[in-house]
Amino acid sequence: LFAIKSYNQSTAATEQSLRHSDPPPRVPNLIGGSFVNSQSSEFIDVINPATQQVVSQIPLTKNEEFKSAVSAAKQAFPSWRNTPITTRQRVMLKLQELIRRDMDKLAMNITTEQGKTLKDAQGDVFRGLEVVEHACGMASLQMGEFASNVSHGIDTYSIREPLGVCAGICPFNFPAMIPLWMFPVAVTSGNTFVLKPSEKDPGASMILAELAMEAGLPSGVLNVVHGTHDIVNAICDDEDVKAISFVGSNTAGMHIYARASAKGKRVQSNMGAKNHGIVMPDASVDATMNALVAAGFGAAGQRCMALSTVVFVGDPKEWENELVKRAKTLKVNAGTEPDADLGPAKDRVCKLIQSGVESGARLLLDGRDIVVPGYEQGNFVGPTILSGVTEDMECYKEEIFGPVLLCMQADSLEEAINIVNRNKYGNGAAIFTSSGVAARKFQTDIEAGQVGINVPIPVPLPFFSFTGSKASFAGDLNFYGKAGVNFYTQIKTVTQQWKDLPGGSGVSLAMPTSQ
Numbered sequence: 077l078f079a080i081k082s083y084n085q086s087t088a089a090t091e092q093s094l095r096h097s098d099p100p101p102r103v104p105n106l107i108g109g110s111f112v113n114s115q116s117s118e119f120i121d122v123i124n125p126a127t128q129q130v131v132s133q134i135p136l137t138k139n140e141e142f143k144s145a146v147s148a149a150k151q152a153f154p155s156w157r158n159t160p161i162t163t164r165q166r167v168m169l170k171l172q173e174l175i176r177r178d179m180d181k182l183a184m185n186i187t188t189e190q191g192k193t194l195k196d197a198q199g200d201v202f203r204g205l206e207v208v209e210h211a212c213g214m215a216s217l218q219m220g221e222f223a224s225n226v227s228h229g230i231d232t233y234s235i236r237e238p239l240g241v242c243a244g245i246c247p248f249n250f251p252a253m254i255p256l257w258m259f260p261v262a263v264t265s266g267n268t269f270v271l272k273p274s275e276k277d278p279g280a281s282m283i284l285a286e287l288a289m290e291a292g293l294p295s296g297v298l299n300v301v302h303g304t305h306d307i308v309n310a311i312c313d314d315e316d317v318k319a320i321s322f323v324g325s326n327t328a329g330m331h332i333y334a335r336a337s338a339k340g341k342r343v344q345s346n347m348g349a350k351n352h353g354i355v356m357p358d359a360s361v362d363a364t365m366n367a368l369v370a371a372g373f374g375a376a377g378q379r380c381m382a383l384s385t386v387v388f389v390g391d392p393k394e395w396e397n398e399l400v401k402r403a404k405t406l407k408v409n410a411g412t413e414p415d416a417d418l419g420p421a422k423d424r425v426c427k428l429i430q431s432g433v434e435s436g437a438r439l440l441l442d443g444r445d446i447v448v449p450g451y452e453q454g455n456f457v458g459p460t461i462l463s464g465v466t467e468d469m470e471c472y473k474e475e476i477f478g479p480v481l482l483c484m485q486a487d488s489l490e491e492a493i494n495i496v497n498r499n500k501y502g503n504g505a506a507i508f509t510s511s512g513v514a515a516r517k518f519q520t521d522i523e524a525g526q527v528g529i530n531v532p533i534p535v536p537l538p539f540f541s542f543t544g545s546k547a548s549f550a551g552d553l554n555f556y557g558k559a560g561v562n563f564y565t566q567i568k569t570v571t572q573q574w575k576d577l578p579g580g581s582g583v584s585l586a587m588p589t590s591q
């Protein structure tokens with residue numbers, strides 16, 4: 077196999093590389109510490125959504141190449157798990173420094189491959205960087221418990237041990253943050269890892285893996301393999317993979333959850349969403365409008381915590397007029413342009429907008445026919461607002477994942493909460509109000525895993541966990557925070573006796589008790 081010294085040497089998926097008309101660079105796998113070109117004959121184009129240019133190509137990695145990545149991770153495990161925790165933490169301390177150093181390069185890669193604006197791409201990296209910072213305290217996070225003298229001369233204590241080879245399967249919308257939710261926690265707690273980035277934007281994962289090696293992560297501890305369904309299925313079936321972290325759509329997530337847990341693996345699966353914001357008549361107009369516009373249209377609506385539905389309690393007319401006024405001021409452009417508020421989004425979005433119109437919703441703002449000068453081929457949709465949306469409409473039932481805000485109406489807070497609770501998803505929900513009583517009722521009665529009170533995108537920082545619920549999550553232990561460490565570790569409970577053993581009491585076959 078042709079081994080390459082660095083990822084940069086093989087491909088630099090940035091604007092510069094696109095100016096040449098050479099064939100697109102092929103993204104290598106990372107196996108056992110070497111960047112290796114796949115021997116596969118099948119490749120998929122990675123496309124810049126603002127220009128439709130091919131940035132690079134990922135291989136549909138062959139099964140034997142995948143097996144060699146798992147085998148490299150398996151071989152690296154014994155010595156990595158025995159590496160002092162302080163040494164493992166120091167790799168993360170160095171990694172956070174290197175991510176800061178290369179922040180602009182990571183952001184440019186994300187904007188080129190995914191489309192979001194450069195500023196938003198920096199946010200993508202930063203929210204992942206915070207998980208790396210948190211992993212620097214793994215020695216405390218991974219501590220067990222100790223109870224002294226539970227019986228005569230007997231102590232009991234628990235140890236959290238790494239599982240072995242873990243794997244991560246990523247979506248396209250956060251190319252840096254989501255890999256960073258996964259491998260830093262897994263490897264710092266002593267596991268080794270196989271990462272499968274999204275086939276749509278693999279570049280950020282490659283840069284991060286290269287930085288992790290520069291930070292001192294030994295060969296084989298982190299491996300990266302590319303592909304789609306086949307490699308995902310191989311990860312689910314492989315006996316040496318002990319746990320899988322997945323983030324993406326419900327179709328893929330439930331398939332992976334079922335297939336991998338049937339093989340006895342741990343799975344944490346973060347999936348789709350339909351996040352609602354309830355606006356009470358007493359909400360602060362300016363702050364609420366800013367929150368709705370930012371959370372509905374930021375990242376072109378391609379955040380799993382985007383606020384895609386707003387329920388106005390009372391008459392929605394004035395709120396909707398103001399919303400349209402503010403949404404119209406947003407600038408749609410390529411993410412690399414400094415004035416861009418929204419980058420490109422997917423075609424599927426337009427179909428769901430049309431189905432909303434056909435089922436009776438009013439189109440207050442239509443972003444479908446937008447043309448961005450200089451980026452005429454781009455995959456753009458402008459801010460779109462549909463009003464009078466009801467629960468039976470396709471545009472409400474399906475996740476749109478684009479810059480589309482659906483407006484609904486309710487006569488009371490109770491009714492608004494019931495609408496949200498009937499929705500199958502449970503990632504996030506927010507209320508905008510100046511009433512503590514309404515806020516407290518909402519917090520208690522709402523069935524969503526992440527609740528915002530006058531906060532539109534309540535994504536918890538890494539000392540908490542990302543706690544989506546209902547159809548937005550499958551598994552028992554959430555991503556990052558204490559739950560994340562528990563996911564990547566197996567608890568072992570030790571009972572020890574150190575005392576002068578009394579002689580002559582004979583053998584007792586009764587269940588030992590502490591009496």
Ligand code: NAD
Pocket residue numbers: 245246247248249250272273274275303304305308309323324325326327328329331346347348349379380475477503542544548
């Ligand atoms: P996706 O499910 O299409 O792809 C995610 C990963 O799964 C990719 O690596 C892909 O190769 C693989 N995959 C896709 N279909 C598969 C199949 N049938 N069998 C096996 N593997 C398959 O998701 P996406 O479009 O990349 O990401 C957007 C989705 O992710 C949205 O639904 C969004 O809400 C969700 N998301 C959720 C969170 C969260 O934390 N809840 C965060 C980000 C994104």
